[in-house]
Amino acid sequence: MSRYVALGSSMAAGPGIRPAAAGAPFAAGRSARNYPHLVAEKLGLDLVDVTYSGATTANVLTEPQNGTPPQVEALDGSEDLVTVTIGGNDAGYVPLLFAAAVPRLIRRLPLIGRRLRDQLDPTARDRALVEVTKSLKEIGRTLRQRSPRAKVLFVDYLTLLPPAGTAAPPLSDVDVALGRRMADTLERLTGEAAADTGCEWVRVADASREHHAWSKHPWTMKLGIPLPGVPAPLHPNAEGMRAVAELVIAHAT
Numbered sequence: 001m002s003r004y005v006a007l008g009s010s011m012a013a014g015p016g017i018r019p020a021a022a023g024a025p026f027a028a029g030r031s032a033r034n035y036p037h038l039v040a041e042k043l044g045l046d047l048v049d050v051t052y053s054g055a056t057t058a059n060v061l062t063e064p065q066n067g068t069p070p071q072v073e074a075l076d077g078s079e080d081l082v083t084v085t086i087g088g089n090d091a092g093y094v095p096l097l098f099a100a101a102v103p104r105l106i107r108r109l110p111l112i113g114r115r116l117r118d119q120l121d122p123t124a125r126d127r128a129l130v131e132v133t134k135s136l137k138e139i140g141r142t143l144r145q146r147s148p149r150a151k152v153l154f155v156d157y158l159t160l161l162p163p164a165g166t167a168a169p170p171l172s173d174v175d176v177a178l179g180r181r182m183a184d185t186l187e188r189l190t191g192e193a194a195a196d197t198g199c200e201w202v203r204v205a206d207a208s209r210e211h212h213a214w215s216k217h218p219w220t221m222k223l224g225i226p227l228p229g230v231p232a233p234l235h236p237n238a239e240g241m242r243a244v245a246e247l248v249i250a251h252a253t
Helices: 035-043 057-061 093-100 110-119 122-146 173-196 238-252
Strands: 003-008 046-049 079-085 151-155 200-202
Touching: 003 035, 035 046, 035 079, 035 238, 057 122, 079 122, 093 110, 093 173, 122 151, 122 173, 151 173, 151 238, 173 200, 200 238
Parallel strands: 003 046, 003 079, 079 151, 151 200
Antiparallel strands: none
């Protein structure tokens, strides 16, 4: 049976999509119906899923996360397929959107307000994206070296925000514009990393533009309070995971 290793953050792990993956750490938020599991099931692959909620590019490459080793340690060179969805946590993309939903009065408080304002600072976000550029390319090079015979797929993020001119309450138009610019940049950087390192790019963001969280047929969840057994806010829902799996399968076969 061909070996498939899935790497990435919560956008690949699928927190809140039932059922949870057997044996996965609770903090990973790893679903048995995330796109790696669906792809492996459809193609008959031997899956090693090390996706982990909150993961950064450093957790993929070099840094343990909550006692688990860096995700690339799951690679042994025998893989036929590797997927990776990463970068948003480095840039602070989803945290920005959560910060944007906090009432302005709270943003003025001394301690928490400072953190929230930093999340919403365009200059700080741009600095973070510069680092993401380097890290994504390092991931591509590392995956190609560790898994030379594998098809390596960078899988970008499902579109969360509506297009310009469409409201996304409770977020302000200014904050939505910043979030949209970050999402567009992450999409572009993912594609550039794939092209520069001999990997392939699964264009999930492009395929999901009409299925943003505020659409009639969303593939992601809106802002809200995290609840047990419910897909996490601003993360893929079950339909979104199925859509991503279909896109990955199209590239893998």
